[in-house]
Amino acid sequence: MKKIMKLLLSRLFLVGILIILQIIWLFVFFVHLGNYSAVIRVFFSALSIIVALWIINKRDNPAYKLAWIVPILLLPLLGGLMYLVFGNKNPSRGMRRVLEREKARIWPHVRQDSKVIENLENLNMNVAGQARYLCRSGFPIYENSTARYFPSGEACYPVMLEELKKARHYIFMEYFIVGDGVMWQGILDILKQKVKEGVDVRFIYDDVGCVSLLPIHYYKQMEAIGIKCMAFNPFVPLFSLVMNNRDHRKILVIDGHTAFSGGINLADEYINHIVRFGYWKDTAIMIRGEAVWNFTVMFLQTWNAFYHKKDESFEIFKPDVYIHKDYMDGFIQPYGDSPLDDEVVGESTYLNIINQASRYVYIFTPYLIIDNEMMTALCLAAKRGVDVRIVTPAIPDKKTIFLLTQSYYEQLLDNGVRIYEYTPGFIHAKNFVADDIIATVGSINLDYRSLYLHFECGVYMYRTRAVLDAKKDAINTINESREITLADARPGFIKGLFQAVLRVFAPLL
Secondary structure, rough: HHHHHHHHHHHHHHHHHHHHHHHEEEEEEEHOOOOOOOOHHHHHHHHHHHHHHHHHOOOOOOHHHHHHHHHHHHHHOOHEEEEEEEEHOOOOOOHHHHHHHHHHHHHHHOOHHHHHHHHHHHHHHHHHHHHHHHHHHHOOOOEEEEEEEEHHHHHHHHHHHHHHHHHOOEEHHHHHOEOHHHHHHHHHHHHHHHHHHOOEEEEEEEEEOOOOOOOHHHHHHHHHHEEEEEEOOOOOOOOOOHHOOOEOOOOEEEEEOOEEEEEOOOHHHHHOOOOEEEEEEEOOOEEEEEEEEHHHHHHHHHHHHHHOOOOOOOOHHHHHHHOOOOOOOEEEEEEEEEEOOOOOOOHHHHHHHHHHHOOOEEEEEOOEEEEEEEEHHHHHHHOOOOOOEEEOOOOOOOHHHHHHHOOHHHHHHHHOOEEEEEOOEOOOOEEEEEEEOOOEEOOOOOOOHHHHHHHEEEEEEEEOHHHHHHHHHHHHHHHHOEEOOOOHHHHHHHHHHHHHHHHHOOOHH
């Protein structure tokens, strides 16, 4: 009985009820629309035609356009209105305004050292081109840095705790999911102690990511114990795609000289303390040195955009204040992606890695929901002789999304891409590693949400020790996985029909 009452009083249940009521209202409105006058019906039909033409002429992903054109054609009376209400996938004007204001204030503090680019050009012009691309997006590449790769959450977690205990000046944390349990309590105990020691502790969590895990206004509990905290984009129970603009980043910055990122959130399944969907395979990266500044700036932009008290100066957070040694471990470039602009930084970085690979590309992704550009790049790489391998989960966290993932298998396999399903459980890692020299580890999935709707981050690396560690982990993971054959990938008629429908609406899922 207690469990039932807890469910009925939970925030997630109440939000679900409100959204269901809105869907019912829309259905009733649609049913009664046919009873209105011919003038009203003609008006809504004309609106749908105008909206469809507008969508066609937009600079947007063709798959996203198709996902809206189909329902408009199927529901000409309501389709256009539905798009006007729900179809805006860009952040609200208020969010855009405050983030751009803070970007203008803080990004002048981020500068590319021309000597680093020159050194990179002497080694590899293709990689230098990719570095210049990310630099144009606001993220310099660095030499005075080092990277350490972690093949699992349980390997990373003790190091996170160890580094947190060393903090003397500030701790910045930004995570999509925070769940009460062993992992979070271990971190929280250290954060409380650091507050007592006078360390500036700041924490950002995504409100939707934590809607079923944390109580409403959890940030107030954190503030009460001295941890500065805010919930990103507080969830409003309106049936709107604007709420899809989530903070999916995973960032931990300590004193400007050490940072963690990757796929790992702060909940017990990420360190396999509890079992969900078999073994939870994830990865993380720790960087030290000047490259940490990119993550610091990413955090500070979001923090100063929405927190009630802003930083008047950013000088005290700069890396040269706390970094007093040389780190030489190749080239490291932390980067971010945002729905604020028309630049798909995450997907473009992945495409560049695939297109420039000469021997192999190994990919980890929990979701394989790709557009035509990504499909073409993967197939062309395989056709020109590159060993392209993709690892997806064997035990999915979302069965419908897994069916959608599997719908892409047949075309990829037909063109020479090799696909593996991770049989021990669920793979949540987002890794690309290529040719023993390039890798990226971060929060960016191969799906429309990550690539187009979310705030994301990653670490691009060239000739670091972590690249070879990521390759070793990829080989070990592939050896634990089951290779998918064309016979496995061919669906029956009913399954194939359902997958075809899912493919149409993939950008909206």
